[in-house]
Amino acid sequence: MEVKKIVPFRFANNTALCLSPEFILPEEKRPCLCDVSSMHSVPIIDLKGYDECEHGLVQKISEVSQQWGMFQVINHGVSPDLCRGVLAALLEFFQLPPEERSIFFTKDHSEPVKILNYYFNGSDQKKVAMWSETFTHPWHPTEDFKHYLPTNPPQYRDVFAAYAKEAGTLMNRLLSLMSQGLGLEEGSLVRRLGANPNFYSHANYYPPCPEPELTMGLNEHNDITALTILQLNGVPGLQVEYDGKWVPVDPVPDAFVIIVADQIQVLSNGRYKSPAHRAVTNRWLSRLSLAMFYAPNDEVVIGPMEELTDEELPPIYRNYRHKEYMEEFYRQQGKRRRVKEAFEL
Ligand SMILES: O=C(O)CCC(=O)C(=O)O
Numbered sequence: 627m628e629v630k631k632i633v634p635f636r637f638a639n640n641t642a643l644c645l646s647p648e649f650i651l652p653e654e655k656r657p658c659l660c661d662v663s664s665m666h667s668v669p670i671i672d673l674k675g676y677d678e679c680e681h682g683l684v685q686k687i688s689e690v691s692q693q694w695g696m697f698q699v700i701n702h703g704v705s706p707d708l709c710r711g712v713l714a715a716l717l718e719f720f721q722l723p724p725e726e727r728s729i730f731f732t733k734d735h736s737e738p739v740k741i742l743n744y745y746f747n748g749s750d751q752k753k754v755a756m757w758s759e760t761f762t763h764p765w766h767p768t769e770d771f772k773h774y775l776p777t778n779p780p781q782y783r784d785v786f787a788a789y790a791k792e793a794g795t796l797m798n799r800l801l802s803l804m805s806q807g808l809g810l811e812e813g814s815l816v817r818r819l820g821a822n823p824n825f826y827s828h829a830n831y832y833p834p835c836p837e838p839e840l841t842m843g844l845n846e847h848n849d850i851t852a853l854t855i856l857q858l859n860g861v862p863g864l865q866v867e868y869d870g871k872w873v874p875v876d877p878v879p880d881a882f883v884i885i886v887a888d889q890i891q892v893l894s895n896g897r898y899k900s901p902a903h904r905a906v907t908n909r910w911l912s913r914l915s916l917a918m919f920y921a922p923n924d925e926v927v928i929g930p931m932e933e934l935t936d937e938e939l940p941p942i943y944r945n946y947r948h949k950e951y952m953e954e955f956y957r958q959q960g961k962r963r964r965v966k967e968a969f970e971l
């Protein structure tokens with residue numbers, strides 16, 4: 627029997643897993659883990675529960691996209707074996723010795739396949755590193771990117787491609803339901819998001835942390851894409867801002883967390899919300915999450931959809947090319963970004 631050597635975790639950028647000062651948040655940015663709301667919880671929607679009444683499902687999705695911008699879905703049609711398989715492959719990847727992962731490490735944000743580490747600048751402009759590592763790459767079209775993906779673990783490429791195919795079907799279904807929830811035809815959002823969308827994934831690995839009160843897994847942010855399908859490994863840590871409070875998202879087995887992202891907030895002229903969310907760390911368990919993003923191509927013009935604006939509801943954002951949005955995103959590097967606010971009229 628092959629005996630696997632357990633290697634202590636190190637980040638791919640070669641930082642050891644210890645609470646060095648670079649991870650410690652300034653006092654005003656610490657997460658206050660006890661100060662969370664237990665009054666509300668993120669809605670859970672059974673996608674098979676409305677078989678008799680698609681209209682009921684459209685209404686529900688519309689309502690939660692307006693109120694929360696985040697919900698969990700069960701019975702979503704993506705095979706549970708593939709869900710488990712892709713997380714298992716990612717876990718093996720993050721547990722490879724750092725020198726094997728470090729071939730993917732780069733600070734060049736134009737690289738499509740890379741490991742990156744998030745940080746933000748504290749008030750004194752000192753960089754604070756997040757207690758996490760992110761592996762990102764495209765997820766569609768599979769034939770174009772498969773050969774860039776890891777060969778270790780050996781099943782990575784196939785399992786990811788199979789998972790991406792099913793997640794893509796779910797993505798289209800959700801976009802169709804959300805379009806109808808705005809009173810539009812089912813293909814409206816996909817059409818307005820334009821040809822050749824940018825499909826990419828972020829796998830986030832959060833090792834256990836000796837001082838969760840002093841660190842952050844992923845700082846407060848809004849997803850800048852159009853829509854996110856997020857899979858969690860069952861370990862709590864995700865929190866969403868609701869009614870001015872942080873609400874912990876309880877992981878539900880075999881569910882996905884769906885997050886409305888900025889481009890849909892803009893297209894819907896602010897009807898659907900792109901919520902602030904963050905990931906906190908914990909002392910005992912490794913967390914893993916996999917976000918599948920759908921984003922417009924650089925050249926697509928995004929702005930409030932004409933069908934949703936009139937004299938009473940004038941556009942609240944100006945039109946922009948998506949490339950401009952990304953330039954603004956990089957301009958705000960290191961800050962708590964407020965990208966869509968820069969396009970408000
Ligand atoms: O790890 C999580 O639960 C959140 C991940 C996330 O928000 C992201 O990748 O944008």
Ligand SMILES: [Fe+2]
Nearest residue numbers: 847848849903
């Ligand atoms: Fe996010």
